[in-house]
Amino acid sequence: xxxxxxQIIFQLVNFSVVLGALIYLLYKPVQKILDERAQRVxxxxxxxxxxxxxxxxxxxxxxxxxxEAEKQASTLLETAKKTASQRQxxxxxxxxxxxxxxxxxxxxxxxxxxxxxxxxxxxxxxxAVIAVSQLLLGKKLDRKTDQKLINEGLKEAxxxx
Amino acid sequence: xxxxxxxxxxxxxxxxxxxxxxxxxxxxxxxxxxxLRVDPLVIGGSKVRxxxxxxxxxxxxxxxxxxxxxxxxx
Numbered sequence: 001x002x003x004x005x006x007q008i009i010f011q012l013v014n015f016s017v018v019l020g021a022l023i024y025l026l027y028k029p030v031q032k033i034l035d036e037r038a039q040r041v042x043x044x045x046x047x048x049x050x051x052x053x054x055x056x057x058x059x060x061x062x063x064x065x066x067x068e069a070e071k072q073a074s075t076l077l078e079t080a081k082k083t084a085s086q087r088q089x090x091x092x093x094x095x096x097x098x099x100x101x102x103x104x105x106x107x108x109x110x111x112x113x114x115x116x117x118x119x120x121x122x123x124x125x126x127x128a129v130i131a132v133s134q135l136l137l138g139k140k141l142d143r144k145t146d147q148k149l150i151n152e153g154l155k156e157a158x159x160x161x
Numbered sequence: 162x163x164x165x166x167x168x169x170x171x172x173x174x175x176x177x178x179x180x181x182x183x184x185x186x187x188x189x190x191x192x193x194x195x196x197l198r199v200d201p202l203v204i205g206g207s208k209v210r211x212x213x214x215x216x217x218x219x220x221x222x223x224x225x226x227x228x229x230x231x232x233x234x235x
Binding site: 029060100119123126127130133134137138141143145147149150152153154156157158160161 | 164167169170171173175177181183184185188189195203204205206207208209216218220221224225227228231232235
């Protein structure tokens with residue numbers, strides 16, 4: 001086996017040319033593409049991190065807003081309950097006062113009507129007593145007594161004239 | 162002439178009437194014209210009307226007065 005130096009040199013040159021061509025034509029573009037891709041991936045990861053950060057902030061804000069809303073709702077509910085309770089108490093007091101006033105007025109009316117009824121009854125009793133007296137006197141009065149009364153009446157009339 | 166109306170429950174006896182007419186004529190110094198009315202509703206006693214003046218001494222008037230007083234006290 002003999003070594004052919006020129007052949008080896010040729011092969012080396014040939015290999016170098018091919019290697020140079022490969023490096024120039026394939027490795028660098030591919031490398032460039034890979035670099036660009038790595039750049040984009042890095043940018044995407046940065047964007048993802050940014051979005052995640054934004055998302056965390058939004059979630060935190062959301063949670064805070066929700067907490068504040070719940071707190072406000074709770075405060076509003078408490079206020080509303082308190083107001084409703086006060087209004088209910090006021091209405092109860094007003095109703096009680098109104099009922100007491102009505103009751104008092106009804107009692108006053110009842111007393112007035114009772115007094116009027118008693119007065120009317122007494123008046124009717126007086127009228128009845130007078131009517132009975134008239135009837136009895138009319139029946140009991142004899143002519144002689146009546147003449148005596150007439151004479152006294154005429155004398156009194158003369159005295160008054 | 163003065164007209165006098167006398168209302169009674171029963172007729173007045175003539176003697177009392179004459180006496181009254183005479184006394185009244187003397188007191189008023191006028192001739193008296195008597196009008197006699199009998200009304201059982203006066204019950205007893207007499208009511209004398211001379212012009213616008215009325216002297217009511219009947220039992221009905223007294224009862225009415227008593228009734229008025231009683232009703233006033235209610």
